[in-house]
Amino acid sequence: MNRDELLQATKKQLTPARWEHTLRVADTAVRLAKRVKIDPDRAEIAAILHDYCKFWPDNELISWIKTCHLPPDLLSYNKELWHAPVGAEVARKEWDIEDEDILNAIRYHTTGRPRMSELEKIIFLADYIEPGRRFPGVDRVRELAESDLDQAVLQALNNTIIFLIERGQKVYPLTLLARNDMLDQVKRNEMRLREESI
Ligand SMILES: Nc1ncnc2c1ncn2[C@@H]1O[C@H](COP(=O)(O)OP(=O)(O)O)[C@@H](O)[C@H]1O
Numbered sequence: 001m002n003r004d005e006l007l008q009a010t011k012k013q014l015t016p017a018r019w020e021h022t023l024r025v026a027d028t029a030v031r032l033a034k035r036v037k038i039d040p041d042r043a044e045i046a047a048i049l050h051d052y053c054k055f056w057p058d059n060e061l062i063s064w065i066k067t068c069h070l071p072p073d074l075l076s077y078n079k080e081l082w083h084a085p086v087g088a089e090v091a092r093k094e095w096d097i098e099d100e101d102i103l104n105a106i107r108y109h110t111t112g113r114p115r116m117s118e119l120e121k122i123i124f125l126a127d128y129i130e131p132g133r134r135f136p137g138v139d140r141v142r143e144l145a146e147s148d149l150d151q152a153v154l155q156a157l158n159n160t161i162i163f164l165i166e167r168g169q170k171v172y173p174l175t176l177l178a179r180n181d182m183l184d185q186v187k188r189n190e191m192r193l194r195e196e197s198i
Helices: 003-013 016-035 040-049 058-067 072-076 083-095 100-107 118-129 138-147 149-166 173-197
Strands: none
Touching (some): 003 016, 016 040, 016 118, 040 083, 040 118, 058 072, 083 100, 100 118, 118 138, 138 149, 149 173
16 A cells, blocks of 8 residues: 555545644654554554545445444444544555554544554544644643553543533443543553552
8 A cells, every 4th residue: 555645545535624634643643653662654554544534424424334334333323433433444445454453543543442552542642632633631631642641541531521421412332431441551550650669
């Protein structure tokens, strides 16, 4: 797969503002990946493709969800959730991406999930903290992302859940499971650090 071809094709799928967002997500993901010693090229591919289906019509997204046997419960939650799991299927079928970690990073970039890989955390966070994002609490997540991806993901998940509850919106259950799992993970990290310092 050719990087320039991927960039040009993705640009055509997006509005100019969303394309700029995608480029900032890619820069942020590459930077985070280098810091935690994850392959930056794989982070860049996942970042470029993460919003590929963001502007696809509802009927097309629904058709992919059904044909690819994606979780049917998606259809009873916010439509904004659909582009991510469909994006992973499109990346596999139209871009021949076979790397399951890249596909999962695209698939779970909006909801998160329990036991996220390092690459999944990077794409989830890069989407949340890229420099164009301005919402309450984003600076704290930016700070945490510089030192601890797990704490940053936990904070971002907490913020998202609170945001949705405050607006009277449903929370996709996987996001709640992701948050509980990350809380356990952060506690385990803290315990390990304490044991190592004794
Ligand atoms: N975990 C979730 N559960 C339910 N709805 C969600 C969840 N995450 C995001 N959403 C909904 O999708 C919308 C867009 O999500 P977001 O990731 O902020 O997209 P964007 O990249 O367009 O900013 C949110 O405003 C919210 O209404």
